[in-house]
Amino acid sequence: xxxxxxxxxxxxxxxxxxxxxxxxxxxxxxxxxxxxxxxxxxxxxxxxxxxxxxxxxxxxxxxxxxxxxxxxxxxxxxxxxxxxxxxxxxxxxxxxxxxxxxxxxxxxxxxxx
Numbered sequence: 001x002x003x004x005x006x007x008x009x010x011x012x013x014x015x016x017x018x019x020x021x022x023x024x025x026x027x028x029x030x031x032x033x034x035x036x037x038x039x040x041x042x043x044x045x046x047x048x049x050x051x052x053x054x055x056x057x058x059x060x061x062x063x064x065x066x067x068x069x070x071x072x073x074x075x076x077x078x079x080x081x082x083x084x085x086x087x088x089x090x091x092x093x094x095x096x097x098x099x100x101x102x103x104x105x106x107x108x109x110x111x112x113x
Contacts, residue, residue, distance in 0.1 A: 003107045008081040010074040011090070013051065013096040017067040020091050026070050028091060030057045036084050039076040039107065046071065050098065075102065 018025035026043045033041040049069035074081065079080065081099065 003076060003104050005104055006078075007039075007075055007102050007104045008078045009100050009102045010081050010084070010088075010093070011098045011100070012072040012074075014070050014072070014092065015025075015051075015067040015095075016045070016070050018070075018093070018095070025091065026072055029088070032087050032091065033074050033084065036080070036087065038074050038080055038084060041072060041074045044071045044073070045051050045069075051094075076102070 012029065014025055016024075016026070020028040030041045030043060039081070047068035074084070076084075078101075
């Protein structure tokens with residue numbers, strides 16, 4: 001799979017407890033991205049954060065949260081990311097979604113020459 005040098009980064013900010021059809025939303029989003037043949041997706045778990053509600057979510061022992069912040073990043077061409085947005089819109093209830101233009105410097109596996 002080739003990804004153009006000029007690409008788009010889709011960044012999705014959700015909570016760890018968010019669900020889609022009885023499964024974690026972050027898992028459903030990564031599976032949907034894979035089915036859409038996007039170049040890649042990564043889920044990042046944050047130790048602390050807050051969103052629109054201004055409620056702080058933290059991993060500190062005294063304030064143990066079961067809803068830590070998650071960021072899902074997906075990268076591909078603008079056309080493929082834009083084609084994925086309706087799927088994303090159907091799946092996400094609350095959260096923040098951003099897009100930004102990026103330059104891809106390298107995209108290959110360890111097995112590529």
